[in-house]
Amino acid sequence: MSNLPVPAPRVNSETQPFWDGTAEGRLVLPHCDRCAFVIWYPRSFCPECGCTEVTWKAASGFGTIYSFSITRKGQGEYRHATPYVLAYVELDEGPRVLTNVVEDDPDALEVGQRVRVVFHDTGQGTALYRFCRA
Amino acid sequence: MSIRGKAAIVGAFEHPLRDIPHLTLAQVHREVAAGALADAGLSFADVDAYFCAGDAPGFGALSMAEYLGLKPRIMDSTETGGSSYLFHVGHAAALIAAGKCSVALVTLAGKPRSGGAGPGGSGGFGGSPEAGFENSWGITVPNAYALAARRHMYEFGTTSAQLAEIKVAASQHAQHNPAAFLRDVVTVEEVLDSPMVADPLHRLDCCVITDGGGAVVVANAQIARSLGGGRRAGWILGHGETMKSTNNGRIDLTHTGAVWSGAAAFAEAGVTPADIRYASIYDSFTITVLQTIEDLGFCAKGDGGRFVSDGALVAPFGALPFNTDGGGLCNNHPGNRGGMTKIIEAVRQLRGEAHPAVQVPNCSLALAHGTGGNLGTRTGAATLILGQQSS
Ligand SMILES: [Zn+2]
Numbered sequence: 001m002s003n004l005p006v007p008a009p010r011v012n013s014e015t016q017p018f019w020d021g022t023a024e025g026r027l028v029l030p031h032c033d034r035c036a037f038v039i040w041y042p043r044s045f046c047p048e049c050g051c052t053e054v055t056w057k058a059a060s061g062f063g064t065i066y067s068f069s070i071t072r073k074g075q076g077e078y079r080h081a082t083p084y085v086l087a088y089v090e091l092d093e094g095p096r097v098l099t100n101v102v103e104d105d106p107d108a109l110e111v112g113q114r115v116r117v118v119f120h121d122t123g124q125g126t127a128l129y130r131f132c133r134a
Numbered sequence: 135m136s137i138r139g140k141a142a143i144v145g146a147f148e149h150p151l152r153d154i155p156h157l158t159l160a161q162v163h164r165e166v167a168a169g170a171l172a173d174a175g176l177s178f179a180d181v182d183a184y185f186c187a188g189d190a191p192g193f194g195a196l197s198m199a200e201y202l203g204l205k206p207r208i209m210d211s212t213e214t215g216g217s218s219y220l221f222h223v224g225h226a227a228a229l230i231a232a233g234k235c236s237v238a239l240v241t242l243a244g245k246p247r248s249g250g251a252g253p254g255g256s257g258g259f260g261g262s263p264e265a266g267f268e269n270s271w272g273i274t275v276p277n278a279y280a281l282a283a284r285r286h287m288y289e290f291g292t293t294s295a296q297l298a299e300i301k302v303a304a305s306q307h308a309q310h311n312p313a314a315f316l317r318d319v320v321t322v323e324e325v326l327d328s329p330m331v332a333d334p335l336h337r338l339d340c341c342v343i344t345d346g347g348g349a350v351v352v353a354n355a356q357i358a359r360s361l362g363g364g365r366r367a368g369w370i371l372g373h374g375e376t377m378k379s380t381n382n383g384r385i386d387l388t389h390t391g392a393v394w395s396g397a398a399a400f401a402e403a404g405v406t407p408a409d410i411r412y413a414s415i416y417d418s419f420t421i422t423v424l425q426t427i428e429d430l431g432f433c434a435k436g437d438g439g440r441f442v443s444d445g446a447l448v449a450p451f452g453a454l455p456f457n458t459d460g461g462g463l464c465n466n467h468p469g470n471r472g473g474m475t476k477i478i479e480a481v482r483q484l485r486g487e488a489h490p491a492v493q494v495p496n497c498s499l500a501l502a503h504g505t506g507g508n509l510g511t512r513t514g515a516a517t518l519i520l521g522q523q524s525s
Contacts, residue, residue, distance in 0.1 A: 040383030069280035095383030
């Protein structure tokens, strides 16, 4: 269960492939065609080597909590969603992504715990990627 | 070419108020500009370079330069959040060294308390390329800094009580500052008992939210020596600036850009951390201070918690007296931007004009460091090393 708001992200032509993936329940990441770097945040080129050819590939959806905060005071749409967990999750593919961990007992969370992705529909053709304990 | 000893901060002024409903943002900029110029013994007509950041109303430096009646040869509106003003002073010194200008004015003003604007600096500004990947998950300023605190605790065993020591030291300084927003001395227990804002950061781990402003005047060596015999000049000996990014998905939350800006500033000044008598350390949150102290080399990485627990930060006799005005944690964080007040208190220390209870004896060498943006995402970092003497 989650009572988190699901604000729609800002999508543009460069990030459309990523967000199209979320609508299908997949975490699709751009991989550099030249150096194989897994690019985050998603871009149409590789910021590591400058290559402008990328291939979008589905990630496993698994990762590890890199850090988290149990937020007691939210703002805007999150004002009434407290407590909620903001986190960085390190995907098994490498990138550390800013996200939420959906957890009924946030005091039980620890850095290093394994998590898997869940998607929450924004109602606008996209879904927010969040994580729960694997 | 080095900027070492080529320019000095000759004027510094902090707006005395912390709640300014009766003035416009532009008026506060003018008041602090006038204050800093008067402090220097200069006038608006002497200014030939103007610097401001994103807090200034209008179109970069253009609107405010016009409003103030300036005719600048140089303008710079570098925007790196609360660290902007340390970038500006570094840029001003370099431009003075290059002969492009002679008297540079840097201003800051903000009204988050009376103006209704919320705390600034959170990640993912609306149109930025990262916005879609940072704005939908409830990021605030405190919870993103909390991510940095949590990771530092995980990797190095840092505790909430150690972070609280930083607030305690700031409060001990603020009790002597009549203008400070918070003047009550607090204990570690009081910090830990204050409401949790974003675990592991408590309310008292956070800086104050204040209206206010400040300004500094940077002049070339000849002018600096002509003003009051140069006795009130804070000579710019070293400067370093950088950004710390999310590193293409490999963000490391345990350090700041001070790792690089500090090293550059120390190298330019030709001094080491052991030479610094006083440090203004950016203190948006207690964790900001802890990481920065480590990154500047005042202690080893991961030892910040132990370092601050030994009373190192308490003026005048701690190993590293810091933020003797009470800092952003207690005194003032005007416009949610603490960089200007960091410079101003460093100048007060060099002049011997800090409060006697916290004045560092013979403060010959001071450091000021700014951290702008958000430790949980991307930050600007700038370090200044300032001296009583030009060499
Ligand atoms: Zn590449």
